[in-house]
Amino acid sequence: MHTSQTVTTGSEPHELTVNGRRHRVDVPGDTSLLEVLRNDIGDKSPKFGCGLGQCGACFVWVNGHPTPSCDLPVEYVTGEVQTAAGLGENGELHAVQKAFLELQAGQCGYCLSGVMMSAAALLRDNPRPTRSEVAAALDRNLCRCGTHQRFIDAVLAASGATA
Ligand code: FES
Numbered sequence: 001m002h003t004s005q006t007v008t009t010g011s012e013p014h015e016l017t018v019n020g021r022r023h024r025v026d027v028p029g030d031t032s033l034l035e036v037l038r039n040d041i042g043d044k045s046p047k048f049g050c051g052l053g054q055c056g057a058c059f060v061w062v063n064g065h066p067t068p069s070c071d072l073p074v075e076y077v078t079g080e081v082q083t084a085a086g087l088g089e090n091g092e093l094h095a096v097q098k099a100f101l102e103l104q105a106g107q108c109g110y111c112l113s114g115v116m117m118s119a120a121a122l123l124r125d126n127p128r129p130t131r132s133e134v135a136a137a138l139d140r141n142l143c144r145c146g147t148h149q150r151f152i153d154a155v156l157a158a159s160g161a162t163a
């Protein structure tokens with residue numbers, strides 16, 4: 001006869017800064033940052049895709065670096081978190097967000113917040129990227145709708161490049 005055992009991990013307080021606001025959450029330390037963002041903080045912009053750090057749907061910035069939040073335990077988050085919901089400033093969308101809207105670069109939209117975080121990090125560090133540099137920067141972001149070429153067009157438009 002098989003017996004089952006349930007292992008419970010106790011909640012503990014964790015403090016983190018998301019889009020400039022300080023939050024305290026009481027969750028087990030191995031809870032993913034993605035779960036904390038979506039379920040405890042209420043920021044639904046990062047999405048769950050693979051859960052394995054391989055698709056980019058859940059990308060946020062941790063200390064400015066595009067980072068999968070799905071496999072990052074909250075207890076290891078030591079720095080500022082920024083999500084796509086916090087990309088704009090002073091009520092204005094980020095240039096990448098505007099370009100994606102203007103060019104209707106997305107299709108279903110599920111991957112877009114992760115794509116935005118990669119694209120915005122690229123333009124912050126390299127304001128005039130080449131097409132191949134944009135493609136490389138978005139390489140870790142999978143899009144099941146297959147709209148990568150439109151994404152690249154939008155990022156180039158956001159950079160001010162003319163076609
Ligand atoms: S859901 Fe995190 S990388 Fe795929």
Ligand code: FES
Pocket residue numbers: 106107108109110111112142143144145146147
């Ligand atoms: S726009 Fe649908 S998955 Fe990327």
